[in-house]
Amino acid sequence: MRHLWETPGGVHPPDNKAQSQTMSIGQVPLPKTLILPLNSAFDEVAKASVRIGDRVLKGQKIADIQGKLSVAVHASSSGFVTSIEPRTIAHPSGLSTPCIEITTDGEDRWIESKTYPHYQHIDPPKLCDIIAQAGIAGMGGAGFPSAVKLAIDGEKSVDTLIINATECEPYITADDMLIRERAAEIIKGIDVINCALSKPKAVLIGIENNKPDAIKALQEHCKGTQIEVVPVPTKYPSGGEKQLIYILTGKELPSEALPINIGMICLNIATVFAIKRAVIDGQPLISRITTITGQACDINRNYEVLIGTSVEHLLKLNGFNRERCSRLIVGGPMMGFTLSSTNVPVTKTSTCILAVSHQEMPDSSPPQPCIRCGLCAEVCPASLLPQQLYWYAKAADHERLQAHHLFDCIECGACSYVCPSKIPLVQHYRGSKGDILTARAEKTMASKARERFESRAVRLEKIDSQRETKRESRKLTSNNAEQQRVSGKPPLTTSAEDIIKAAQLRVQTKKISPEKQKAKLERTLIAAQIRLEEAQQRLADVLESGTVDQQTQHKATLEGAKQKVDKTQQRLAKIKLQ
Amino acid sequence: MNYKQISSPQIHKRQSTDRIMQLVLIATLPGALILSYQFGWGVLLNLFISTLTCIVTEALVLKLRHRPINIHLGDYSAVVTAVLLGLALPPLVPWWVVVTAAIFSILIAKQLYGGLGSNPFNPAMVGYVVVLISFPVEMTTWVTPISLLPQGVSHPGLWDSGMIVFAGSVPIDGITGATPLDLFKHSKGLMVEQIYNSNRLFDNASIAGVGWEWANVAFLIGGLALLKARIFTWHGPVGMLGSLTLMSMLFWDAGSSSSPGSPLMHLFSGASMLGAFFIITDPVSSATSNRGRLIYGALIGLLIYIIRAWGSYPDAVAFAVLLGNFAAPFIDNYTLPRTYGHSQRRRATAKETDKNV
Numbered sequence: 001m002r003h004l005w006e007t008p009g010g011v012h013p014p015d016n017k018a019q020s021q022t023m024s025i026g027q028v029p030l031p032k033t034l035i036l037p038l039n040s041a042f043d044e045v046a047k048a049s050v051r052i053g054d055r056v057l058k059g060q061k062i063a064d065i066q067g068k069l070s071v072a073v074h075a076s077s078s079g080f081v082t083s084i085e086p087r088t089i090a091h092p093s094g095l096s097t098p099c100i101e102i103t104t105d106g107e108d109r110w111i112e113s114k115t116y117p118h119y120q121h122i123d124p125p126k127l128c129d130i131i132a133q134a135g136i137a138g139m140g141g142a143g144f145p146s147a148v149k150l151a152i153d154g155e156k157s158v159d160t161l162i163i164n165a166t167e168c169e170p171y172i173t174a175d176d177m178l179i180r181e182r183a184a185e186i187i188k189g190i191d192v193i194n195c196a197l198s199k200p201k202a203v204l205i206g207i208e209n210n211k212p213d214a215i216k217a218l219q220e221h222c223k224g225t226q227i228e229v230v231p232v233p234t235k236y237p238s239g240g241e242k243q244l245i246y247i248l249t250g251k252e253l254p255s256e257a258l259p260i261n262i263g264m265i266c267l268n269i270a271t272v273f274a275i276k277r278a279v280i281d282g283q284p285l286i287s288r289i290t291t292i293t294g295q296a297c298d299i300n301r302n303y304e305v306l307i308g309t310s311v312e313h314l315l316k317l318n319g320f321n322r323e324r325c326s327r328l329i330v331g332g333p334m335m336g337f338t339l340s341s342t343n344v345p346v347t348k349t350s351t352c353i354l355a356v357s358h359q360e361m362p363d364s365s366p367p368q369p370c371i372r373c374g375l376c377a378e379v380c381p382a383s384l385l386p387q388q389l390y391w392y393a394k395a396a397d398h399e400r401l402q403a404h405h406l407f408d409c410i411e412c413g414a415c416s417y418v419c420p421s422k423i424p425l426v427q428h429y430r431g432s433k434g435d436i437l438t439a440r441a442e443k444t445m446a447s448k449a450r451e452r453f454e455s456r457a458v459r460l461e462k463i464d465s466q467r468e469t470k471r472e473s474r475k476l477t478s479n480n481a482e483q484q485r486v487s488g489k490p491p492l493t494t495s496a497e498d499i500i501k502a503a504q505l506r507v508q509t510k511k512i513s514p515e516k517q518k519a520k521l522e523r524t525l526i527a528a529q530i531r532l533e534e535a536q537q538r539l540a541d542v543l544e545s546g547t548v549d550q551q552t553q554h555k556a557t558l559e560g561a562k563q564k565v566d567k568t569q570q571r572l573a574k575i576k577l578q
Numbered sequence: 579m580n581y582k583q584i585s586s587p588q589i590h591k592r593q594s595t596d597r598i599m600q601l602v603l604i605a606t607l608p609g610a611l612i613l614s615y616q617f618g619w620g621v622l623l624n625l626f627i628s629t630l631t632c633i634v635t636e637a638l639v640l641k642l643r644h645r646p647i648n649i650h651l652g653d654y655s656a657v658v659t660a661v662l663l664g665l666a667l668p669p670l671v672p673w674w675v676v677v678t679a680a681i682f683s684i685l686i687a688k689q690l691y692g693g694l695g696s697n698p699f700n701p702a703m704v705g706y707v708v709v710l711i712s713f714p715v716e717m718t719t720w721v722t723p724i725s726l727l728p729q730g731v732s733h734p735g736l737w738d739s740g741m742i743v744f745a746g747s748v749p750i751d752g753i754t755g756a757t758p759l760d761l762f763k764h765s766k767g768l769m770v771e772q773i774y775n776s777n778r779l780f781d782n783a784s785i786a787g788v789g790w791e792w793a794n795v796a797f798l799i800g801g802l803a804l805l806k807a808r809i810f811t812w813h814g815p816v817g818m819l820g821s822l823t824l825m826s827m828l829f830w831d832a833g834s835s836s837s838p839g840s841p842l843m844h845l846f847s848g849a850s851m852l853g854a855f856f857i858i859t860d861p862v863s864s865a866t867s868n869r870g871r872l873i874y875g876a877l878i879g880l881l882i883y884i885i886r887a888w889g890s891y892p893d894a895v896a897f898a899v900l901l902g903n904f905a906a907p908f909i910d911n912y913t914l915p916r917t918y919g920h921s922q923r924r925r926a927t928a929k930e931t932d933k934n935v
Contacts, residue, residue, distance in 0.1 A: 008918075013589055094583070170589070242918060255919035328581045333588040340580040354588075361588055368595050368653060369695035372861045374811070375593070377868075382918040387866055388910070388926070403928045405917040413587030420593045421695075427585040 002204075002230050005250040007243045009379040010235040011414045013170050013334065015210060020173045020293040020300040025181055027304055028317060030104055034076050034308030035345040037089045038063050039097040041143025044070035048100060054081045057111035059284055062100055065132060071145050071348070072135035076286040076306035079104040090311065090330045090344045092337035099345070102308070113282035119192050125151065127196040127279065134278030135285045135348075140164060140239075140268030141331060143349040146275065149265060150196045158200045158265050161193060162248060165207040165214070165269040166232065166239030169332025172352040174289040175269050177302040179207075179214035183221045186269060189276030190227055197265065203227045205269070206244045210234040236334060237412040241266045243381050255408055270351075290350055292318050295357035296325035305346050311353055312342040326361055329354040333361070334413045368421040376415035376425065382408050386415035386425050393428040398436050406432060442552050449556030457564070472506040518575050525568040532561040598809055599654035605800035606661055606856060612796040613665065616789040617721045618733030620669025623743050625661060627673055631680035632660035639689040655694045659683050662702040662856055666849060666896070667709075669721045670734075670754075673743050675713055679705035699903045700863045703896045710896065718892075722755040723789030758790055758847050759892040762839045794851040801855020810859040813868045817875025818854045818882070819845060825883035838887035853882070853895035858902065865906045870913035877909075878902040 039045045046063035056062055056075040063073035079102045087099040116122060116130060132147030152158060167175040179186060190203060205222075207215055209231040218229045232238055232247050242253045244266065251262055259266050270288065277283040286307055293300040298319030305314065311328070329336040330350055346353075376386035384405055392400040409429050416425045535558040542550045614621040636656040640647045663679055683705030691697045710717045724733065733753060734742060741747040805812060826841040844850065849857070858864060858878055865874035878898045885894030911926040 011591070013591075246918070252919050254921075255917070257919070326582065327584055327588070329588055333586075335586050336588065337586060338581060338583050338588075340583055342581075356588075363582070364584075364590060366649075368649075369693065371595055371598075371655075371695050372864075372866050373595075373598065373809075374861055374866060374868075374871075375808075377866070377915075378811070383915040384917055385867055385914065400926065403924060403926050404914065405920065405924070408917050408919055411586075417587050417589060418591050418593065420595045420598055422590060422594070424585050426587065430585075 002228065002248075003250075004230070004232060004248070005246055006233075007235075007238065007246055007381050008383050009381045009414060010237065011379050011417050012234070013236060013417060015234075016171045016293075017173050017176070017210070020171070020291050020302060021177065023299075023301045025177050025289060025302045025304055028306065028309060028314065030077060030106060030108060031306070031309045031313045032104060033082070033310075034079075034102045034104060034306060035087055035089070035310065036062065036073050036076065036100045036102065036308040037087075037097055037345065037347055038073055038099060040069055040071040040137060040145065041349060042069040043097075044068070045098055046070045046073050048084055048098075050081050050084075050100065052081050052084060055079075056081060056102060057109055059113055059282075059286060060111045061133070061135075061284070062102075068148060069145055071137045071143075072133055072284070073100065074135055074284040074286050075102055076308050077102065077104045078107050078109040088341070088344055090339060090347055090350055094340055113284075115282035116279050119279050120195055122195070124196050124198055127192070130279055131196070131275055133284070134274075136271060136274050136278055137285070137348050138268055139270035139274060139288055139348060139351070141335070141349050141351060143347075146267065146271055149260075149267070150193065152197065152260065156260055157263060158197045158260065159202065159263045160249065160265075161190075161197060161200045161203045162244060162259075162264060162266045163190060163203070163205040163269050163272055164239060164241070164244055164266055165205055165211075165218075166244060167211070168208055168234070168236045168239035169334050169336075169352075170236075171293050171354055172291050172332050173293075174291045174302055174351050176211045176214050177291075178270055178273060178289045179211070180217050182273060183214075183217040185276050186218075186273050187221045187225065187227065188280060189272040189274075191225075192275055192279045193267065193272060200265075204248050205229045206232050206238075206248050208232055208234045208238060236414065237381055237410070240381065240410050240412060242410065255405070285348060288346070288348060288350070290314070290346060291352040292355075293352065294325075294329075294355040295360045296321055296355035305350075307348055308345045310342070311339065311344055311346065314346070314353060315342055315355060320355055324357045325355050326358040326363065327356060329356065334417065335411065364422050367423045370419075370421055370423055373420060375418045375420065379414040379418050381412060381414065382410060384409055389432075390423060390425055390428055393432040396432070396435065398432075398439065401432055401436065406436070409433075438548070442548070445549075445552045446556055446559075449553065450559065453556065453560040453563070469506070473502070476502050476505060518572065521568055521572045521575065525565065525572060528561060528564040528568055532558070532565055535561045595653050595655075599658050601804060601807055601809055602658050602856065603654065603661060605804045606665065606797075608796035608800050609793055609852065610661075610665060612793045613669075616723045616725075616793060617669040618724070619736050619739035620671070620721055620733075620743070621665070623673075623739055624667045624669060624671065624676055625664035627676040627743075628664035628667070628680045629657060629660040631677050632656045632663075632684050635681050635684040636689070639685060640693075643689070643693075645693070650693065653694060656684060656688075659688065659701045659705075662852075663705050665852060666702065666706050668717060668719060670739060670742050670749060671716050671719075672746060675709050675716050678712070679709040681705075682708045695862055697862055698907075700857060700860050700899050703857060703899045703903075706896045707900060710891075718760075719754050720757050720760075722753055725789070726755070727753065757892065758843070759886065762843075762892075790848065791846040794846040797851035797855060801851060801859075804855065804859075810861065811868055811871065813871040814858045814864060814875040815854040817872040817877075818858055818879035819850070819875075821876040821879030822850065822883055823879075825880060825887075829883075829887060838883075844883065844886070848886075848893035849895040850882070853878070853899065857895060857899050863903045863906065865909040865913065867910070867913045867915055869915065870906075870909045873909050873913060874902055874906055877905060 038048060044067040047066045048063045050056060050062045057078045058075060060075045061072055062075050065072050081100060082103045083101040086096040088096045119127065128147045128151045131150060136146045138144040138146060165175055165179060203226055205218060205227060215229060215231050222229055230248060237243055238247055245251060245253055245259060245264060253259060253262060274285045287304050289302050290305045291302050292314055328339045330339055331337065331352055333354065336354060370387060370390055372387045374387060380386055389401060389404050389406055406429060411426050413426050419425060539554040539558050542554050633656055637647050637651060640650050660680060663683055667676055683701040687699050687701040687704035688697045731753060734749060742749050801815065804810060822844055823841045826844040829838055830840055831837040858875055865871050881898035881901050882894045885891060885897055914924055914926055916923045
């Protein structure tokens with residue numbers, strides 16, 4: 001038996017998994033339209049490679065990777081591209097992002113694709129490219145592009161591959177059912193990944209011990225391989241990447257580090273399955289297993305769902321009752337987010353559609369004051385002090401928040417789950433994280449703007465002084481010529497002596513003309529003041545209706561104008577003193 | 579129609595602040611019953627007057643602050659303050675003492691700081707200390723426990739108790755006397771053995787004086803029940819009782835004439851157990867991390883012993899708790915737990931620029 005480490009904290013919410021496991025994985029009738037989002041979970045948008053009206057086949061790539069964290073998109077069925085435009089998708093922000101809409105033709109005809117049954121002989125970089133071109137992203141919820149994870153640069157090496165099959169969120173059974181029915185394919189997928197990583201020393205599958213059937217299936221198929229199936233105690237959030245690494249290896253992922261920094265790679269088990277399909281069968285990621293559950297649906301079941309199928313279509317299939325439904329959740333009840341409408345497509349990260357009834361999740365009562373009871377600190381898997389974080393979040397004390405390690409919060413929701421005062425703690429933390437990140441970005445932008453302004457000022461001054469010097473020397477020359485004309489003396493020779501004299505004269509002219517300088521400075525001051533007023537006006541305009549970027553930019557301009565005025569005033573004062 | 583938008587997590591455990599407060603109230607029952615049995619109707623009258631005053635004060639202030647009265651009264655926090663205060667005050671103390679203490683607790687110590695959750699000091703203890711300093715005579719007169727009453731004398735009935743409390747009638751001789759802690763304070767020059775032998779308070783009790791030791795046992799039982807129900811962690815009580823035991827062992831001096839009493843005497847007399855399980859466990863005014871609470875408890879235990887042994891008051895829980903409350907934010911700064919992924923603990927006052935902390 002492998003030694004397991006225990007994470008601090010954790011909670012045991014009712015698991016509610018049995019209801020969706022009475023039936024095998026179902027197939028969904030082909031929907032009339034498919035909406036395929038182009039942005040990845042990291043908001044990098046793939047570049048559409050089809051145009052409206054194009055005919056596409058199932059599995060055909062319709063958008064290419066651009067930027068490191070974008071993910072390739074494939075047509076989930078055959079049909080015609082009917083629109084490319086922003087649509088609302090299943091995303092916590094509820095914002096719309098560019099999507100390709102495909103109207104299906106009902107033929108569901110596959111494109112001819114290349115399969116790699118002899119993947120063992122392919123170089124790791126090439127394997128990673130195949131995985132990237134198949135549009136595979138983490139299917140546990142975060143949606144990180146898998147190929148980016150697997151592409152290890154020369155200096156790093158992977159000694160442990162961890163496959164995350166914990167599925168610790170209540171209600172969700174998609175991974176469990178996938179393992180029960182397709183364990184053999186999953187094990188092949190692990191082998192493909194092993195090749196891509198040049199054979200790590202250990203391969204561990206972490207799975208919560210509340211899935212005995214799945215554990216058995218995995219163990220049977222792992223016989224004779226180096227893969228070790230490790231049942232871990234059921235406790236939310238043991239499926240968090242950091243938590244699972246600790247449970248299985250006793251190592252902590254340093255703050256802000258990635259698993260690869262300590263020689264590990266963590267992949268969700270559904271992702272492993274998708275990699276197998278992509279490499280061995282040549283099928284890109286166009287479908288996933290999604291759990292449709294909750295008391296507002298008559299049927300609770302797992303389905304193999306084409307990416308882009310609308311939630312509406314799935315709910316109808318399961319006898320969804322709008323009246324009974326209190327809220328609609330994508331993902332689990334601990335970390336999932338709510339949908340405001342059913343007219344959104346299933347994405348690569350949609351593990352579960354949870355339509356709960358009013359009895360199941362009644363509307364929560366308004367929050368009461370925090371009494372610092374400390375229950376939250378007892379359940380925090382990261383050993384934070386949520387009660388203190390809450391206090392400082394309310395006070396917007398960014399320094400204290402960071403001293404209390406706000407950014408090590410994984411937003412698992414255990415603290416809010418146990419809070420007797422029903423305070424939406426995680427919401428406060430998310431807000432504060434956003435505020436701090438915005439403040440940081442603004443600070444960087446402002447300091448950059450200041451640098452730019454300062455170097456410009458230096459440059460201008462240099463040009464000014466050069467001009468001044470030229471003017472003086474020109475004046476000197478013309479004065480000399482004038483003198484010569486009037487007095488009839490021969491022109492001054494340009495001996496070394498004369499040059500020195502001329503220079504001295506220049507310096508003198510500069511020194512003895514404070515009036516001129518004053519007048520010049522006064523003109524500059526007026527101009528600067530005008531610019532300052534203009535900048536203020538513009539800033540006021542964008543403060544009312546402008547993006548943060550614009551505001552920052554105008555703030556920087558204003559700051560610059562202010563400095564110019566101050567500087568000129570100072571110089572003027574100096575001259576007046578003289 | 580759109581669906582409701584709610585931030586995660588979507589589910590919550592069925593635990594509420596009201597429920598926690600109710601459990602605390604229930605856990606005080608054994609102690610309250612033993613106290614009433616030992617010291618008569620005065621205990622219940624204290625509880626009654628204090629509860630009534632606290633609720634009325636809380637409601638009035640909430641109204642002035644334009645806060646929903648029902649919701650905030652429904653959290654039972656005012657009742658908990660009232661009950662703890664009522665249990666701490668000496669039985670048969672005049673009504674205006676109780677009313678003053680209760681108003682101070684709720685109005686000054688709690689609501690003026692922002693109500694539940696925002697008070698830096700334990701409200702009940704603030705109320706108690708205010709009347710202890712202001713009315714020392716009334717506050718240091720304790721009723722004699724039932725088994726020590728002279729032959730033919732009993733505690734006054736409900737009516738007579740009411741007359742004493744509300745109308746200021748003078749109680750008959752013999753029903754008031756010194757407490758065990760008083761005795762130890764004022765018996766300089768006697769060996770512990772002699773104190774035990776010479777005073778009837780210890781006739782039927784070997785530890786901390788008849789009456790008080792049983793009340794303390796009852797509070798200990800109630801407290802352990804709360805611990806079992808995970809209303810608080812063991813850190814605070816263990817810290818306090820531990821340091822109190824340690825100090826009384828260090829200075830026990832084998833029961834010489836300068837000994838302030840045995841560890842058991844200190845653990846089971848005065849408000850030791852009430853303090854350890856019901857007062858210092860008030861989460862609002864205590865330190866917040868487990869380590870912090872251990873230190874906070876130990877600090878209070880230490881202060882209790884110092885004041886009992888060398889201060890001018892016989893008992894010291896209230897003073898010690900208030901001093902502990904002062905120290906709590908400071909303790910919090912230095913007792914952050916080690917966060918996952920960090921090799922060291924950090925100070926709460928550390929700046930972002932101190933990367934190595």
